[in-house]
Amino acid sequence: MNLYKSDQELIEGIKKGDNEALRILYKQYYGSISHFIINNNGSYDDAKDVYQESIIIFYEKIVGDVFELNCKIGTFLYSICRRIWLRKLADKSKYTGSIEDFESFLPFEESIEEYKEENYTSMESSLSSLGEPCKTLIEDFYINNLTMISISEKFGYTNADNAKNQKYKCLMRLKKLYFSTNKNEN
């Protein structure tokens, strides 16, 4: 029934880029995490956000070069979520001083949060202020991994070279936008 019996197999599957492994992972632990968030002053959307953030951290860790998991995946995810949620509660100053735990967790040091949320949001806002057709063009090439040929067909350019030139113009503008917003923030 289940191709991935152990945590190790699941991790190997995700490393290989198997979408199914990621799907199994995602569905397996959502219940307990949402239970934790909702029972600790969180909403359904909070649960989804925190959980997805933790999955992305986990994903980036395992596809990254050196990462060794010394506990069960569930414990790892729970621990990250717990940490993220405590931080978010503190930000919203909703933290009541006690948190109700449902599982054992790892006392993470700061080492775990290499998740650069700010970079992500500033890239997103730069992209959206880029305007069309640049935004879609850049997204198609850098995010959806379309080829220049299919992009030029989609946008109605006469040939791939024209599309390419347009792409670089857009890329230049995005770069400027990105560094200007990023600098303002810092």
Next chain:
Amino acid sequence: MTSRIELIENYLNGLLDNDSIIAFEERMKTDPTFNAEVQSTKLFLKELNAFGKRKTIKNQLNEFHSELEETSSLKKAKIFNLKTYFKIISVAASVAIITTIGTFFTVKNWNSSNSESENYRELRMDIAKMKETDNKIWKSIYDDNKIKNPGTFSGTGFAISSNGFLATSYHLIKNADSIFIENETFDRLKVKTIFTDKAKDIAILKVINPDFQNFGKLPYGFNTKVKSLGEHIFTLGFPRENIVYGEGYISSGTGYEGDTSAYQVSIPVNPGNSGGPLIDENGNVVGIVSGKHAVNEGTAFALKSQYLAQIISKLKADGSHIHINFNSKQKKNHSKNTVLVNKFQKLIFRVKVYK
């Protein structure tokens, strides 16, 4: 004509030919403005790629999430903000509490003697019944008259910490005058009750023999996550004088009459199995056997181990020196149940209750 940014990207992606690479790197050395542009482009493209990857994953996760929503009943509508409804809820809750308590006492007065439902059978063992069958064994073992009184009831209990704490069923030890535990490894130890919860049918005992050292390292872990249906489990208990192994699977996530704190398990259990651990294939305790359906054979019930975990953290908070590690273990080499059983049975005890 290729633009500068294109050139830089091609360089970073390793798409230039050898001559162009040499020229490019030469220019980086001699032209600081150009070098700065290369570095910033490099950083920017790295961020863009990271952004792209993350965006792809986020989309995927959202897709999984909507699948999850479709298949399960979790819907936004179900979760409402407690604060908004606090007043209404508190009124409703008080009404509910009063009604419940009222009903509870009324019903209790009606059938005062027996609070257990008729289809639920607790699995403590009446020693008198067992005595006939095991009489011969008794004689041979206790010929030295070490023990005169075999006790009133017996069941099973298991160590939950190396420093002498055990878990068992409440119904087994209720109204006990004195309680002993025994098995082959530790012989006979006197215990006292530390904690009881009648509703959940669980009790925590502690060894009080002065010469007792410890149980040694526990060979099993505890898994407090809810197990899925069909998961294979086994139990060890004392439905007779010797330890008995029983194997089965989790057949429902709720217990007797929909009790969410328990599992329904399909496992052969008999009087005396009460209080025994329910162990999964990885060697983690996932529950405590509590009773069985009186009519349907092969239908037993077990308290989920998350309640055990809750109780233990409560005890810890109250200052009990209970050393317990609630980490679940993962079986590395798929060791057979027989191996697990051999390790475990040293820490599973027959609980004897005197009244």
